[in-house]
Amino acid sequence: MAIFVGLLVLVALISYKTFSSFRLRRHNAEQAALRGCQEPAKAPRKGFLGTGMLVESIRATRQEWGPVWMHQTLNSIGETIHTVKASVADYDLIITRDTENIKAMFATQSQDFDIGTHRENAFKSLLGLGVMTTRQERWKHSRALVRPQFARDNLADLDLFQRHLDALLQRIPRTEDGWTAKVDLSPLFFNFTLDTGSEFLFGQSVNSQTPEKTPAMWEANAPDLRNFGHHLDAAKHMIDRRGALTKYGWLLRDSTFPKHCKAVQDCVDWFVKNRLERGADDEKVIETPSGKPKFVLLDQLAKDTSDPLELRCELLNILHASRDTTASLMGWSFYFLARYPDVFKTLREEIIDNFTANPEAEITFNKLWACQYLQYVVKETIRVVGIVPMNERAATCDTTLPRGGGADGLSPVFVPKGTQVLIPTYSMQHREDIWGPDVDEYKPERWQDRKFGWDFIPFGGGVRQCLGQQFARTETMYVLARVLQIFDQIENMEGPGPIKMHHTIENRSGTGVQVRLHLASTESNFCREQPTSELKLGRALGLGADRPMVAPPTTPAAYCRDEERQYEPKLDDLGLGVDRPEEVMVV
Numbered sequence: 001m002a003i004f005v006g007l008l009v010l011v012a013l014i015s016y017k018t019f020s021s022f023r024l025r026r027h028n029a030e031q032a033a034l035r036g037c038q039e040p041a042k043a044p045r046k047g048f049l050g051t052g053m054l055v056e057s058i059r060a061t062r063q064e065w066g067p068v069w070m071h072q073t074l075n076s077i078g079e080t081i082h083t084v085k086a087s088v089a090d091y092d093l094i095i096t097r098d099t100e101n102i103k104a105m106f107a108t109q110s111q112d113f114d115i116g117t118h119r120e121n122a123f124k125s126l127l128g129l130g131v132m133t134t135r136q137e138r139w140k141h142s143r144a145l146v147r148p149q150f151a152r153d154n155l156a157d158l159d160l161f162q163r164h165l166d167a168l169l170q171r172i173p174r175t176e177d178g179w180t181a182k183v184d185l186s187p188l189f190f191n192f193t194l195d196t197g198s199e200f201l202f203g204q205s206v207n208s209q210t211p212e213k214t215p216a217m218w219e220a221n222a223p224d225l226r227n228f229g230h231h232l233d234a235a236k237h238m239i240d241r242r243g244a245l246t247k248y249g250w251l252l253r254d255s256t257f258p259k260h261c262k263a264v265q266d267c268v269d270w271f272v273k274n275r276l277e278r279g280a281d282d283e284k285v286i287e288t289p290s291g292k293p294k295f296v297l298l299d300q301l302a303k304d305t306s307d308p309l310e311l312r313c314e315l316l317n318i319l320h321a322s323r324d325t326t327a328s329l330m331g332w333s334f335y336f337l338a339r340y341p342d343v344f345k346t347l348r349e350e351i352i353d354n355f356t357a358n359p360e361a362e363i364t365f366n367k368l369w370a371c372q373y374l375q376y377v378v379k380e381t382i383r384v385v386g387i388v389p390m391n392e393r394a395a396t397c398d399t400t401l402p403r404g405g406g407a408d409g410l411s412p413v414f415v416p417k418g419t420q421v422l423i424p425t426y427s428m429q430h431r432e433d434i435w436g437p438d439v440d441e442y443k444p445e446r447w448q449d450r451k452f453g454w455d456f457i458p459f460g461g462g463v464r465q466c467l468g469q470q471f472a473r474t475e476t477m478y479v480l481a482r483v484l485q486i487f488d489q490i491e492n493m494e495g496p497g498p499i500k501m502h503h504t505i506e507n508r509s510g511t512g513v514q515v516r517l518h519l520a521s522t523e524s525n526f527c528r529e530q531p532t533s534e535l536k537l538g539r540a541l542g543l544g545a546d547r548p549m550v551a552p553p554t555t556p557a558a559y560c561r562d563e564e565r566q567y568e569p570k571l572d573d574l575g576l577g578v579d580r581p582e583e584v585m586v587v
């Protein structure tokens with residue numbers, strides 16, 4: 001009897017599912033016809049229930065070429081096809097790298113699109129509900145809370161960067177011949193941005209580069225601040241793995257994940273509690289060496305809300321958005337400088353012309369942003385690697401995208417409510433029809449006089465545009481400027497091999513940034529003298545100093561420069577603001 005009832009329920013369920021899916025398909029077909037839409041090209045359906053593409057994409061990500069795989073897969077469907085529909089099991093999604101569609105989702109039809117539920121679901125255990133993770137009315141509330149803080153002029157604090165850069169440089173051991181030991185700069189940048197980010201957000205740095213500076217009273221009263229970075233990385237690793245499975249991410253379980261999330265949250269709660277105990281008006285005005293009051297985001301947010309959970313979530317959302325992205329950008333910048341000596345030379349000349357070779361000479365925000373070649377290097381680095389190589393939106397109602405349907409790809413495409421639309425920014429930034437036949441070359445000069453709009457959206461665009469792009473670019477440019485004052489040569493210490501893109505949410509070099517640097521002045525005390533035991537210490541610090549020296553540097557074939565190019569700087573690129581109308585693209 002029980003079996004009979006069970007079977008009956010199963011048949012009823014299957015019938016209901018079949019009927020609803022039939023009704024939905026008919027509804028979608030009617031709506032598409034009414035709106036003059038045509039079907040886009042289809043990605044080949046491979047493997048069991050069409051999961052082949054998903055498996056391929058996960059494999060490519062593991063092999064550290066995920067963004068390139070996506071680009072090649074789209075090109076294999078058609079180099080002139082920029083919008084496709086892909087199906088995995090019962091799940092249809094659209095992938096588009098068409099600039100008209102991007103503009104529609106971010107600007108002209110932005111009311112019909114928002115981030116999907118995946119971002120919120122994937123991140124909420126760690127970050128809670130904040131500006132990165134929420135949608136609709138809840139997101140408007142968060143954005144209204146944090147945006148005014150980012151709309152200030154010159155938000156980035158150069159003194160803050162300098163203090164933590166000093167600590168970073170002390171991590172690099174020098175040898176007797178004026179060169180540093182071989183060093184992997186990548187982990188150093190991740191610690192650096194954790195330290196600058198935590199100080200910017202909480203008012204006090206977690207000092208991941210200099211744990212010995214942690215105040216003694218913290219040791220007694222605080223949660224596990226020393227391992228803040230470790231817990232953050234471990235929790236994010238799990239989120240990345242879940243994210244790769246899109247809607248099926250919940251299938252992955254890891255018993256340590258909640259512990260890491262809790263450890264991170266405990267640390268932030270501790271900062272928030274200390275701040276709230278002082279009362280909203282008790283803002284300690286600390287003057288930085290440049291005479292500017294120190295900006296602390298927590299102080300500012302505490303004026304608007306005293307809800308500890310809300311404060312924790314917003315701060316963590318921003319820390320997540322800022323730390324790894326900016327560290328990746330710094331790492332990649334040096335990765336390419338080590339492979340393009342002529343770019344390094346041109347950039348260094350510009351830095352010395354503007355700021356002298358004295359690494360203690362003042363660098364101001366305005367002068368930094370006036371360095372054109374420096375900006376080109378940063379933009380080209382972002383273009384070539386796509387720091388956030390994939391963005392996404394989901395339709396909040398039945399709607400359309402203006403292009404991609406029909407044989408010529410020029411008809412609108414119907415997008416049913418709930419459909420996820422992937423935006424492969426890396427692929428957009430490698431479209432030959434937009435960037436020219438030298439698209440795969442690393443060539444900062446291409447940015448001279450280049451106007452761009454919806455074809456270059458590394459910081460998103462429209463109402464949900466990144467709030468920290470000015471901060472990230474200032475921090476990266478500052479580090480580049482100072483390091484190039486101190487060092488006059490950089491050498492790639494990695495063996496030959498293809499570029500590896502370790503794509504989690506952001507994209508960092510999968511082989512690290514293995515270099516050695518030459519001090520411009522032998523008097524310089526910017527690095528530590530290297531005792532004989534230093535190689536072992538280097539390993540403990542994750543510097544890679546003990547790794548075997550490898551073959552002389554080679555340039556990855558895809559990024560060969562075929563000729564010397566002349567460059568003349570032009571001053572046209574100082575507009576930064578998140579204050580501009582949201583539709584204007586400013587990068």
Ligand code: HEM
Nearest residue numbers: 131321322325326329387388458459460464466467468472
């Ligand atoms: C190279 C560094 C960075 C890159 C490439 C980057 C890129 C992005 C991208 C692609 C988005 C998503 C936009 C969307 O959903 O369409 C975003 C959002 C965001 N970013 Fe950044 N970001 C960087 C650094 C930063 C920094 C340093 C901060 C803060 C100090 C920051 C704060 C935010 C915030 C708060 C959001 C959420 C905006 C919203 O949804 O309303 N980002 N960023």
